[in-house]
Amino acid sequence: MRKPDMMGKDNIKSKLRKGLWSPEEDEKLIRHMLTNGQGCWSDIARNAGLLRCGKSCRLRWINYLRPDLKRGAFSPQEEDLIIQLHSLLGNRWSKIAAHLSRRTDNEIKNFWNSTLKKKMKMNTSTTSPNNSNESYEPNDILGGIMPINEHDLITMCMDCSTSTSSSSMQSMVSADQFDPFSMLIKNNHYDMTNVSAGFHEIAPCMNQVGMVERHHGNYGILEPNNKMGLLEREFSLPTLESRNIEENSALIDVKSHNNHFTNSCFNNINRIQSSKVEDLFGFGNHGHRVENLTMGEWDLECLMQDIFSFPFLDFQVDQ
DNA sequence: AACAAGTTCAACCGCTCGGGA
């Protein structure tokens, strides 16, 4: 025998609307959010007079109705940044979104799956005939790869020290791919000579390089007294705290730095030899703790933050 | 003009995680 209230819950659940949102529903939600601010989503759904579950309201607000969203096509800079971040973070869309101003994880995910994935695939097949059958799939975590052009590859080969055999280099870098993380380490002056001793020797250093914790994923707090017109979408909301790129008026011009990037990278190859960073650190094995840090925890945020301070990445004002 | 095939993207689903009782 089921409890009466549970049956009531089921009744309510079955009455909830699904599918596309109507303009009326949108307006109700916007109006409620602007007058009452963010709270418990199931309460919001109820109080706004919406026959939707809280989850649906949250998604609609975050991905579509939020007034501080940037709509429209992704700029080349954003595209580059997504590629870069995805090579480092993999499918951690929310983390990637946190570094793109006013874009949602859903939007980025869709953009990646519909556009960038194909582009990467095409790049791979044009620059590397040997890999033509392989789809572009970055390694799970920091062993991610980044496509580069043939010129850069040649440059890298020339820069590579004589102590590095071409075969050992190939074991780390395929014809059109290389591992950016080694370069990240280099640019932070981490001593890669001892890297194979284990990640736990490096992790403490990472907290000493001015890596200040930054919080992501908070979509801001609404001003309850905002009286601006609903449909004009000119609400004065606090900016998203995590939207650091444009707030810093800066976007990475990745392409122009491939040479710096790759040269720095390969200056380290003779030290790192053929070991991939993920192998050295055991990143391939998710969930393993190394000195109280899991991969998900060990300051990817800080790492990403630090990436943007690296000298090899010029920041340009995006206007 | 009509249809098929391909693409995009809003929304859903299932899962994990954290906090509170």
Add this chain to the structure above:
DNA sequence: GTCCCGAGCGGTTGAACTTGT
């Protein structure tokens, strides 16, 4: 300790739209 609930995340779906024939 564990149960419940809400928030958030990533994968997936399918309707709407676009492009090709």
